[in-house]
Amino acid sequence: MRIAALRAHEGFVIEETDVPVIGPDEVLVKVVASGVCASDLEPWIAGLPDGEVRYLGHEVSGVVVETGVDVDGLDVGDRVGTWVTERGFAEYVAVRAAYCFRTGEVPLDEVLAEPIACAVNAVEAANVRLGDDVVVIGAGFMGNLVQKLVALRGVRQLIVADARPDALGRATDFGATRVVDVGQESLPDVVRSLTDGKGADVTFECTGSQQALTATGETTRMSGTIAIVGFHQGAERTIPLAYWNWMAFTVVNAHFRELAIILRGMEVGVRLLASGQLSTKGLVTHRIPLERIDDAFGTLRDKPPGFAKAVITFPG
Incomplete structure (x- = not known):
């Protein structure tokens, strides 16, 4: 699978790596969209020490394609928003099932459960x-x-x-x-x-x-x-x-680090989305493929007219 690795000043490299192997309480999610967050902008602008690499991306939504043997309540084909802390700019992520929330029919590039x-x-x-x-x-x-x-x-x-x-x-x-x-x-x-x-x-x-x-x-x-x-x-x-x-x-x-609070916020947010009480239609203004991820970060930095949110998108 492909994954974006930040290796230099304003410099992602698209690498090939193995699809993650899931644990018994995890699911494998095929990523559909991964939001570009302002919290990831600073290392992209400042660059990293020589030899250091970071795998960014934490605003992930996608489709469950495999479930672990102990997973109950999620099925292959479920559309979910997820909680991950890194490696979200990739074609697949392994996530604990407890960190995934069904999105209903909301377009996945508009879910972005973490923000x-x-x-x-x-x-x-x-x-x-x-x-x-x-x-x-x-x-x-x-x-x-x-x-x-x-x-x-x-x-x-x-x-x-x-x-x-x-x-x-x-x-x-x-x-x-x-x-x-x-x-x-x-x-x-x-x-x-x-x-x-x-x-x-x-x-x-x-x-x-x-x-x-x-x-x-x-x-x-x-x-x-x-x-x-x-x-x-x-x-x-x-x-x-x-x-x-x-x-x-x-x-x-209004910045939270306790996982239980974050997960409850995700559950509430996805409930509001799935029920139609909250809509993010019109908030994702730039959809950019993985191979142009540096352009997406540049768009966030420059905020051209009409900009609100950029997401990295993945084909089918």
């Missing part, structure tokens, strides 16, 4: 309540997911901020009550005008940038909640901690 789980867990951790006023800063893929899930909570105001007209257009299509072009308007002023001067009950930071992090403190009401969803890489970030202390913010780190 959906991240968004599910972020919204639940932030404890968004009926009638809340919510701000989502960043209308990229994760911001769009958070927006869609927040809308299921029955909020009053759902304000989405970004600097890209195409991203704000998606947010509008997905039902934002107000979008804010931060290059043209003051986000704090707009939020106060829509929230009786108080600020948002909950603000989600979904960009991973210092500017957005700063803005969360300027838009959130006293004793409100700030949820850090963006993946922060590179330079250290700063916050005015004295002000944040005085404002009595609840700060939620």
